[in-house]
Amino acid sequence: MILPIVAYGHPVLRKVSEDITPDYPHLQQFIANMWETMYGSSGVGLAAPQVNKAIRLFVVDSEQIINNLEEDEKAEYPGDQGVKQVFINAHIVDAEGKEWPYNEGCLSIPKIREDVYRPETIRLRYVDENFQPHERTFHGITARVIFHEYDHLDGKLFIDYLKPLKRRMLKGKLEDISKGKISTDYKMIFHK
Template sequence: MILPIVAYGDPVLRKKGEDIKKDHPELDVLIENMFETMYHAYGVGLAAPQIGLPLRLFVIDASPFAEDEDLSETDRKTLEGFKKVFINPQILEETGEEWAFNEGCLSIPDIREDVYRNPVIRLEYYDENFNRFEETFEGLAARVIQHEYDHIEGILFTDKLSGLKKRLLKGKLANISKGKVKVDYKMKFPAAKKARG
């Protein structure tokens, strides 16, 4: 089922996600719905807060990046078939010299900005079957994970921009929360005027 994506300004995007228990009701259905919602919106990652659930869960399918000619051969190989579920993840370590990449977000449509992040992360997480993993991710895979991880920590990519950039985007962000933005996927806008009946 395709779910509406929560837009910038909704308080759920600022909440720190809660851990998911093994017996979480219909977790498999939730994960399936998240993938379907993400694909429908042409995203490569989606975190539970973006569908209104303050949970430590996100899904990623970064395989569309594998066709990007501008990426290194290593990045393209890593991202080929890179489809994963991350439950209760914890970043254990972020290393390397920060690098910029132009990021966007399904909750903040029509805004893309360069964000600096570390190129290497070590992550502990559970998959959809509650198998525990500790893995190191690099390059674009690490970046997509860091972006989604921020969501479950109540952080948005716009928080990482300079003060000047934030001020320049203020009006655009306000319009997004009011629903004054053109999107071709289902969204829920926190400050949209309710129709009077």
């Protein structure tokens, strides 16, 4: 089932999400709905707060980005094959490397894209959909997508990384999104 995506301005996007246990109600169905929602809205990642659940869960499919790069572009991200996986109760162990810009967007902030600087690598401790523990380092575009989705779990948005002048320039567009004055190809929830 495709879930509606929470729009900028909704308080759930600013909450710090909580860890869950294996007995979280209907977890496998919720994960399936997350994948369907992400693909249905042409996303490469989706965090639970974006579908109105303040829990530490996100899904990422960076394979679709890597697979669509030209060969010379792939050389810019050595060792990044992309991932398609579920991250539950993720916590950053380490983030390192030179910060580099990438033009990011967000399903909760439609039609706004801006360059954001993030480190090259992220090391995460998390459990998968079967609650098997993992600790793994991710690089390149995959790290970028994970950083972006992880931020949602801590109540942060990509626009928080923008310089104050850029934020002021986007103020009108952001207010329009929060008031529902936007059209998208997917269903959204607006805070009243």
